[in-house]
Amino acid sequence: MRRLAIFSFAFALAALCAGYLPLDEALIPLGIALAVLSALTWIPLEGQRRARKAVRWAAAGLALGFLWTAGYSALFWRPALALDDTTIRLQGTVAQWPQETGYGFSVQVRLEPESGPDIRTLLYLDDQGADLRPGDKIETVAHCSRADRSSSGEEITYYTAQGVFLTARAYGRLDVERPESPPIRDWPACWTRVLEESVERIFPQGVAPLAKALVTGNRTDLSDSFNTDLQRTGLTHTVAVSGSHLVLLAGLLSLLLGGSRRGTALVLIPVSILFTMMTGCTPSIVRAAIMIILLQIAPLLRRERDSATALGTALLLILLANPFSITHVGLQLSFAAVAGILLCAGRIQEALMARVPFQGSKRGSPGWCARSVLRFLVSTMAATVGASVLTTPLTALYFNSVPLISLLSNLLTLWAVGGLFGAGLILGGAGVLLPQAAALLARPVSLLGRYLAWSIEGLSRAPFSAVTLDTPYYRMWLVFVYLLILFVLLHRGRRRWVTPICAGASALCLSMVLSNLSFWQGAGAVTALDVGQGQSILVRSGRFLTLVDCGGDGYDSAGDTAADYLTDRGVGRLDLLVLTHFHGDHANGVTQLLRRVDVDTLAIPDVEPDSALRQEIVSFAEERGTQVLYVQTDTTLDLGEGRTIRLIAPLGSGETNEEGLTVLASQGEFDVLVTGDMGSDVEGLLLRHTQLPDLKVLAAGHHGSQYSTSQALLDQTRPEYALVSVGADNRYGHPAQETLERIAAAGAEIYRTDVAGTVTVRINTLTGTP
16 A cells, blocks of 8 residues: 555544543643654664555554644634634625525624634524525624533534534624625535426426436435435435436546546546535545546556545545544545445446356357446446445444345446436536526426436335344344455455355344244333434234334434334234324334335324325325224224234323323233323323223323323322433423422333334333343
8 A cells, every 4th residue: 555545544543532421631742752752763673674564554544534623623713612602793705695494594604703714604593594695794693612512411423524613603693794795705606506496497306306416415305204215225425416426427427538548637637626615525525536537647647546545645635624524424435435335346247247148249249249238237236235235334334224225226227327317417517507498308307307217216115125223133143244345355265255245144034033022022012212302102912013103303214113113023014003193203204114014004193184194194095095983982992812903092181292192002912102292181181081991001101291191090000111202302391300300209110212222022022222
């Protein structure tokens, strides 16, 4: 490996340690010590010259990495910390177009302090921020907070990895001074907006969001369900403008320029810089741009191309601009993917192409055409496998899932992604001047977008298209696979991959079988799914599955959380879905659940006919062929063998919480009660209306609110276990301490989803997923 590559990767290692370890006070001493070590390697000694050189450049890279991070923190991070939890008169320049949020708009601004460099700040505004554009000078009163903490105080790296060190919330009037023309530094952002508007104008409504995402990386118009499909199929990288898009652009230019290496280099270098600036300079695209520029400069200077050095140099330049960006998930995935491709893809492709027929076919012949198609498939497969080798552990770590179908999905869609990206970029640019002609040409191209949408949705619904690592069997399988890879790499002699591949596939099948068997273990169970601040309770009565509610504010949709829990265990359907009432934290995941899992019957209270959420859910359920049961009176489902599901009609009136259903699932002496958001007053009506049995499990009402799970209810039902479905550090203060004390005094064991994660109570067995 070249000296620059060793130095660059050592620098990155130092930045990584500084980003994840508490080394703030030790950065400078470590840097000095490693600099001394590097200097000592210059002392002439006999033997081991190559080892000394490697140590020299590695120590130098580590030393500079620690010292550079310390200096960067002093210059940019500490001034931002000084403004933490302060209210200031904020003056700055808008750096990007505003994004709509649930409470107004957010926009990145370059805050201009009285002294020192600008501080990149994410400013939250009301509707006054809707018309801002890059280059606007703004002034307002704002309360500032450090960007490495969430609103609940949880440590995060999402913003600082992008160079955003403050968040601020504006109050009162926003004064805006708009220049006659945006500053030169903001021109790329303005050009991007023009391109986005052109793409939206020329492509049909159903294809425009996907085309815009592919061309510019703007995913705001993609639905949550489609984003989930992309993640499950391993295709998220196709719409998050990344190095692959720049590679596609390079290939397109090379094709248009006739394959001239020097001509391509002279055009591709400035185009790469412009495209990178227009797409927001994300770490992934910056990495690709630097690598392409370095690899294109090589032939101009008559130097040999070296991919490892280019990769290391790209990483070094990114970290010199912001060493905190090493914690950016996109950057880590991007570099891991390229490293995996460099290490594995070439060997895989060479081995497979040696077995491809039609060797020596003449250009233009049927054999040559067939071999070209096979070469494309083999290269796509080799690149996907190579990238997956190093990105899969990161995906498992950050997203707790592994897309098993990614190889097939990439083979089936990457050609269409490339076509739609290239055509979208060209037609979008042409549409600025000739919108009608571009719109006419965009119609046949739209077929690619429709194919992508259809295939991605279909692939995501395939059984086991992706698995989460919530069950121990899939975690053990993943570890086993990487032990197999390590064993083969360390094995001397000719490497045979057939046996390890078969062993890995067999282990995966075994994991699926064991996950399914563990799900059906015992005669019944109740599971409180971790959906954040919301509720989703799965009740298993023998082979009959009932899900009570499906809503929450977790990172994933509650529908995806419930569907993942089922599909990971080989379950693709629900017998009954019950909605206690039509609040988002109990029902906002229903449509996504219905997209992914077959539901026989949906039971809802026959109240609030004008509710938009109710209308959306009922309409979608009928479209999916799910029977809708409107519960107006108490309804009991007899499942046989002493198992029943009783749906108790709304007893209260007025507020939505008081007009909800109550679910009582019984199986011998195993009784489960779910009351939704019922308050203590209606709990009294329930006790007078129904003779409730002693409970095995009580789902605490209203997420543990002080106004639910009354003493009267506890005295009557005497639950053994109480499940509290609640989000961590929620703004409601749930669960209330007095409610927890009341439940504990009643003798029930308390399990909270914000502490234990998803919790399952089986007959005579309790397990929790931390």
